[in-house]
Structure formats: structure tokens, C-alpha cells
Amino acid sequence: MKHNQRLFVPKKLVTALLLAGVSSTAAAQCEYQDLIQSPDIIADISDAEQSCFRSWYNAPEEAAQGLYSEASLQQIQRALATEVTHYRGEDAQAKRIANLSEFVRAAYFARYATQDKHGYYSEAMSQSLAQLSDQFLRSPFARDLGRDQVDAMSGMSLMVDSVKQLPLAMDSMLDMLGSFDRESAQNLQYVDGLNNLFRAMSGHVSRSAFYDDMARHPEYLTRLKTFVDQNQWALGTDAEFLVYNAVRESGRLLATRNDTLREQVLAMMEQTLQQHQIGTPGERLWLAAAEMILFYAPERGAELHLAEGKTQLEQRLLPNRYTCHGPAIIRSQNLSDQQAQKACDVLEAKEADFHDVVNSGAVPVADDHNDQVEVVVWPSNDAYVTYSNFLFGNSTDNGGQYLEGTPSDPNNTARFLAYRYDSGDDLAILNLEHEYVHYLDGRFNLYGGFGDTLSHGNMVWWLEGFAEYMHYKKGYQAAIDLASDANYSLSDVFATDYNHDVNRIYRWGYLAVRFMIENHPADVDRLLQLGRSGEYQSWAEEVKRLGPQYDSEFATWLTTLSSEEPGTDHGDDNNDNGDQSDDAMPSFGMNHSAHFSADQYEEQQFYIDIPDGVTSFTVTTRGDGDSDLYASYQKVAHYYDYQVSEYGSGSDEVITFTPQSNGFIAPGRYYFSLTARESFSDVEVISQVETSSPAKAEDDLTPLLLTNGQAVNLDINETRYAGLYVDRPAVVRVWLSSVGEKDGEVDLYVGRQSWASTEDFDLASQHAGSNEYVEMTVEQPGYVHFTLDAQHPGG
Incomplete structure (x- = not known):
């Protein structure tokens, strides 16, 4: 894995196995193709099963002129308005609201991808939908903790970001945030719904109207600071990501061009730094504040000596260093020397195999100075997601990542980041070999850096x-x-x-x-x-x-x-070196079904490997007799030793794995035991996995620091930031052009003193296509701020 960027801190791995059980049903007639022929589309959407949602998001282009036209969506809006007005917290009402809001989000998602050809929804439509969200969130029933009720709350709050109208619902979403307490924190689906406020704040990062509204309402930032101060008890719990994100997304407001708001945000961030020091229970809040200051106000970061604090944090978290006989240097928090040597042995064996397969002669490509590679091993997925991006700049919505850097630079540090899925004696490092092969491939097979390839x-x-x-x-x-x-x-x-x-x-x-x-x-x-x-x-x-x-x-x-x-490796993508006793255990594919039989008390075992980028994962059983399904993450499951189950009478069961708060299922190996409480002759097991997120691809909002005279490659889905430090008066020239086969409508906006938006900037290049050029005179040292805005995603 070599790219992408996370926006939110996921829950700890243990919470990745939060379940919800439902009975199996016959296939619903709610796929996109069913809906375009439906005589009662409102009823079919309202009663739809989640299995149909994927088809809504993957609707064909012609949907923009049919099912997803503004006139068609107005029908959905009117039906949703009726449901919201009469909502009293009943299960059936909640399901209809959740489904209708899901359909709206799918329509906005699909139309976004085709807006260059078919246009987009009107501002009036978007505002009316945001007002519905605001109305719903002000209902006392919006705070109900039942499963269907939480789905409705989550869907309606997430819709605010889809229609990009957060100012219309900011007050009510802050009110909802105030419902967070020790009781509601136990329901992580509810907490994730509250987190939609911070998803929306991140999604509005390039919208001037959002900053203007925040400037008009300084009490909003005060309420966010109060929320952080009053919920210190959540630190160290599975719900702490909500407090972390309150600091992080408040800090992202430093991208504003409003000086008053910017100073208010800086004051909040500096108070957070003072209240929560490195090595204290609130260390992660220090990190959130420091990260945003370093990204969006680097001059203030230098005054606060945050770079030194960052180094101190790295030394505290990764005290162990072990040098292999080969190029690898193992850095870790909790690996013993014996475990580190075992990792070295695995890597050295893989390198020998690599050279044999590609006939490299162990000769590096020209101009490659990556003669060593740091292998940073975090003790858990939680630590990886929390700290790794801040310290090393890698994305963390994955099972590990290799950062090649610039191989031609003698001072370059090649590094890959990984984490352990078990803290016991086994090595248990996820994707250790995969990421090391990326290093070897870059050093011996591929000239230049990742962007060149x-x-x-x-x-x-x-x-x-x-x-x-x-x-x-x-x-x-x-x-x-x-x-x-x-x-x-x-x-x-x-x-x-x-x-x-x-x-x-x-x-x-x-x-x-x-x-x-x-x-x-x-x-x-x-x-x-x-x-x-x-x-x-x-x-x-x-x-x-x-x-x-x-x-x-x-x-x-x-x-x-x-x-x-099978060969000598039995499909163990996630157990590079642990001693799992599953050599004879069959793999069960994603989006796969199979039939099983068993005598009483007999168990049928299998595993499913979940890669990076999976957004939905369920396993369903249905059939005769009385079978029970048990599951564990990264360890073999038995009926007497398991982490999760929804067992009951009969054989109709569903295990639904809840995504982390970044929207992705924790990657790794999931083990299952199908056990016969009573004998069964025909039980079908069905795995359902979705690998595309029902939202626009998210940009890395971390500002990219440019180097004079050096080109960089980057993808832009909606908005990206870049900065250039100019150390003396000079003329600055910046070119922007498409690379390779991709192209898109990308405009370039410049801010001399602060970050620009599409409505508020000092200089802009807005030509057709993605070839842009700006030239400007800089009269004093400091940063020049560039905002890149993509009218068509994927450029």
C-alpha cells in the first residue's frame, strides 16, 4: 500500500468487532434497476435493504437525467419531509428516514461524478435538504439509542455534508454533540453518528461560506472547546476519537482567511497544548492541536517549538531500535530483541527469494541511495492510526505503507510503517513481507521515486x-x-x-x-x-x-x-510470521457463498481475509437445523473461544462488522466457526463485502510543502493545499499541468498571507483544463499558500 490519507481516528481494533444481529430476508426489490421501473419508488426506497445501497451509489451516468434528476429527487425530499415532521422514534419511521437520506446521499454522490456533463443540484435543493436535517436533529427522538434510530440520526447528519450546507445545521449538530455522555458513549454507532459533525467540518474546508458563518458565530468554537474540556473522561476509551476530532477539526479552521476567527482558533489550540502535555493521558489532544498548527500556521508552530515536541514524541513512542544484518532497521515500542531478530530473519529470507525471482543480481538501480530501510512497527492499529501520520506522513486507512521518499537524495530515509495485531510472544506484524517487497522493488527494479513510476x-x-x-x-x-x-x-x-x-x-x-x-x-x-x-x-x-x-x-x-x-503459503496475507494453527483451514472468499453440513457439536471452520479499503462486511447464515456462527479477529475462533457471536435458536444469523470511524473495516484475517448446536444438513454461509466507500474519494488535506525547482505529482478529488516558503524577496512562478492519462478541470488559487478559497483569494489561474500558471512578486520572507480546486474529481 503506497498512498491515500486518513481524516479521522478509528476506534481501537476491539471495537471493529461490534455487531448487530438481524434475521435473514429474501432478496429485496430495491436495486437501482428495480427502482427505475418501480410504480411506487418512495415505498421501495423506504423499505429497501442495505444490500441495495451499493447499486444506488454505482448508478449509471444516465441516472442524472432520470432517477437522480432534481425533479425526481424533489419527490424524495417531500417524502423525507413528511417522515421527519411525524417522527416519534418508532423503528419503522426510523428505517424509512435512514433509507430516504441514504438515497439522497447516493444521488449527490453519483451526480457529483457527472456534473461536468449533466450539471449538479441547485442551491435551493441543497438548502432544503439541510434544513430537513436541522429539523430532524432538533427532535428529542433524534437522541434515541436504538439501532434503527441511530441509523436515522447518522444518515440525516451525514446528509449535511453531502449537500455541503453545514452552516444551516451547525447549531443543531452542536446540540447533538452535547448528548455525548458515559451512557451514549457505550453505543459506538451513536458516537460515530455524532462524529458526522467533524466529517462535515472537514468536508467544508474549502468553502468560504462555512468560515464566514463560523466567524459570525464565535460561540460555536467556544462550545467545541467546552465539549473537549467536559469530556476528558472519554480519553483512553473507545469513544475518545470524538474528543480528538473536536480538537483536530477546530484546528483545521486555521485555513480561514478571517483574522479574528484564526486568532480565536490559535488561542484554543495553544490552550490545548498547555493543558495536555506529551506523556499525559491527553497526549493525543496535544498531537491534534500541534498537527493543525504545523499544517496551517507553521510560523506559529516554529514559535511554539512544535518540531522539537514532535521529535520528543517520536523518541517516547519508539524507544527500541534493532539493526538487521541486511538493510532493515527495526524501530518499535514493544518488540523484544528476540522478536526483532525474528522479523529480520523473515525479511532476509524474503530478500533472497526476491533476487532469485527477478534476476536482479542484487544490483540496485542507478542513483538509488536507499541502502537502508526503517521498519517502524507500532504496537497496535490504534497506535498506528493515532501517531503514524503525524510523525511520518503516511496514510493510515490501510494495513501498512511504504514511503520511498526521494531515492536519489543521499540524505533520504526509506521507511515503511506497520503494526502488530497481537501483543503476545508471536511477531504478529501485519503485511510485513508485502511492504518490504515494495522497498526491494523500488531499489532493484524501478528507477526513481514513486511518482516517477x-x-x-x-x-x-x-x-x-x-x-x-x-x-x-x-x-x-x-x-x-x-x-x-x-x-x-x-x-x-x-x-x-x-x-x-x-x-x-x-x-x-x-x-x-x-x-x-x-x-x-x-x-x-x-x-x-x-x-x-x-x-x-x-x-x-x-x-x-x-x-x-x-x-x-x-x-x-x-x-x-x-x-x-495451495503452495507453501496458505493465503496468509495478514499473518506474515505468527504461528496460527490454520494450515488446513479453508479460505472463504469475499462476496462468496457455500453450503455446510455438520453433526451435533461438530464445528466447520474457515477464515476470510479483509484487505484495505473495505467499507462493509457481513457474514450471514441460513438453513436447516440449529447452527451457531462465532468469529474472532486475527485468532482462530471456536464455539468455546471467540470474540463475537449472534447465536440463537435456528440457523438464521448475521454478523455485521462495524467500520472504524474512518469508514473502513479493520484489515486483517477474520476467523469463523460454524458449530452445530443440533445437526444440520444444509446451511448456507454468505459473505458480503463492499470495497468502495459511499462517499466521494477524500483528499489528503495536509498541506504539501513544495521545494523550489522540484515537481510533485498528486491526485485531486476536490481540494488540495500546498505551501512554498520563500526566504527572501523573489518572483514566484508556479505551473500546474496534467500528468499521464488523467486529466481534469483544476483551478489554482493563491493566498499571500493565508489560505485561499474559491471565493476569497489574492491571485488565481482558472483556465479550462488542468494547465494553470501564476506569477507573483514576494516582497518579504514567508509562506505562499496555494489552494487547488478540482471541478471534476480524479485529476
């Missing part, structure tokens, strides 16, 4: 697929299960980029790499020669030629994998 496309299949192949070789059952569906041609897989779903990126990438290595090694050697010399345009051209040439052969080859015997 992606510059002409047709590369992601190799980057992620090769790392998966080097870990699994044969027997990657989760990928083999996908092969039977034959969803993609080889040409399709070769064209994969990081905007595609995780199955296509990792598992289909693995299949493509394995096919090429096993069947066309000469072509692989030729590609690697191009990679080692940095000829990435030629790489892309060669890959485009090879795809059609081998499409038919690849399709035939896929059919040979279904009966393949």
Missing part, C-alpha cells in the same frame, strides 16, 4: 500485484476465488490505477503478475529492464501491447486455478 500509467498492477505474489506465490485462495468470476481481461488489469477497488488492485494484480512470471518470464525481464532504466513511457507502451496479445491465454489460464493445491 506512476508517471505514464500501467504500473499499479505490477506494484501491488508483485508484492502480493512475492508473499503468496501459489495458493492465494482469495484471488483464486475471484478468478472463477473472470471479471477482467489481462488488458483491464494492466490498466488498473489506484482509483480502482482493492480486489482489482491487489488480487487481480497478483493474478496478472503470476500469469506473466509463470508463462512469459522473458516479457517480465524486458519490462524490468525498462523499469531499471526509468523508461516508463516505454513500459506503458509495452504493457498496452502485451495485454491484447495475451488476453485469451490469460482467460484460459484462470480456469486452471480453481482446483489448484
